[in-house]
Amino acid sequence: MNNPRYLLIQIRDVDDPIRLQEVGCFADALQCPQESVTVFDLLSTSLNASHLADIDMVMIGGSGRYSVTSDAAWMQKAIVSLERLLESGKPTFASCWGFQALARAAGGKVIHDLQHAELGTSLVTLTEAGKLDPIFSQLPESFEAYMGHEDRVIEMPPGTTLLASTASVAQQAFRFDGLPVYCTQFHPELTLPSLLSRIEAYPEYCERIAQLPFDVFRRQCQAAPQCEALLPLFRDHFLG
Template identity: 75%
Template structure:
C-alpha cells in the first residue's frame, strides 16, 4: 500500500446508496486504506485552495443522479470549483462524471445522448498518442472497461490529448497536456463485482440503457482487469 493522501470529490445526495461504496472502490484501485481518502461534497460546497492542502492527489468519480449538461446554479458553481482545481497543479484523476465535468470546465462540450449510452463492459482502443503515453502505454492496445453513462463529451477542451476511443463514443480518455490531470469516460476504480452492485443500486439504468433484465445484463458483463490497473499506473508515473 502507498502512503499518499487522496481527496475524493463526490457529487452525490446524502441518501445515495453508492456514497460509501465509491470510497471503498477508490481505496482498492488506489491501493490505500479508506482512511487515506477524504471526501469533499461538491454539490453543496465550493472548492477552495485550502481544501486541497493536505492531499497529494484528487479523484472524481460518478454522480448517481446528476448530469454535467445541467444548467442549474449548482452546476455553474461546480464548474468554477473545478477550474480552480485545474489551476491548483494537483494531480487529478477523473472518471465518468468527473471526465465530463472537467472537459466542460476547461472549454469542451458535453451532450446528453441516450442513443449512444454505454452500460456494462465495453472495449476501448488506444489512440496513437495513448500508445506513447506514460500511463496508457502500460495497457494493451484494446481492453475492456466498466461503463455507465448517458452523457458524453463530443468536443475535448483545448490543450488536451485523446488517449482512448471506441466506435460508439469517440472520447473515452484524455489528458491535459500541461497539467497532471487524466480523465476517463469509463470507471477504472471499479471491478466486475462492484459494477454489478452499482447497477443493482440504480436499477433504472438497466431499464433505460441496456433494456434487459438485470440477471441477463449481469451474464453479459465481462471482467476488465487491465482497466483496473490504470489508477496505479497514474500514481506511479504522475504522482510518484
C-alpha cells in the same frame, strides 16, 4: 511516496446508495486504507486552496442523479470549483461524471445522448497518442473497461490530447497537456462485482440503457483487469 493523501470529489446526494461504496472502490483500486481518502461534497461546498493544501492526489468519480449538461446553480458553482482545481496543478484523475465535468469546465462540450449510452463492459482502443502516452502505453492496445453513462463529451477542451475511444463513443479518455490531469469516461476504480452492485443499485439504468432484465444483463459483463490497472499506474507515475 509513503501514505499519499487523497481527496475524492463527489457529486452525490446524502441518501445515494453508492456514496460510501464509491469511497471503498477508489481506496481498493489505490490499495490504500479508506482513512487515506478524504471526501469532498461538491454539491454543498465550493472548492478552494485550503481543501487541497495537504492533498497529494485528487479523484473525481461518477454521479447517481446529476448531469453535467445541467445549467442549474449547483453546476455553475461546480464549474468554478473545477476551474480552481485545474489551476492548482494537483495530480487529478477523473472518471465518468468527473471526465465530463472537467471537459466542460475547461471549454469542452457535453451532451445527453441515450443513443450512445454505454453500460457494463465495452472494448476501449488506444489512439496513436494513447499508445505513446507514458501511462496508457503500459496497457494493451485494446482492453475491456467498465461503463455507465448517458451523457458524453462531443468536443474536447483545448489543450488536451485524446487517448482512447470505443466504437460508440470517440472521446473515452484524454489528458490535459502540461498538467498531471487524466480523465476517462469509463470507471477504472471499479471491479466486476462493484460494477454489478452499482448497476443493481440503479435499476432504472439497466432498463433504460441495456433494455434487459438485470439477471440477463449481468451475464454479458466481464472482468476488465487492464482497466483496473490504470489508477495505480497514474498514482505511481505522478507520486512515485
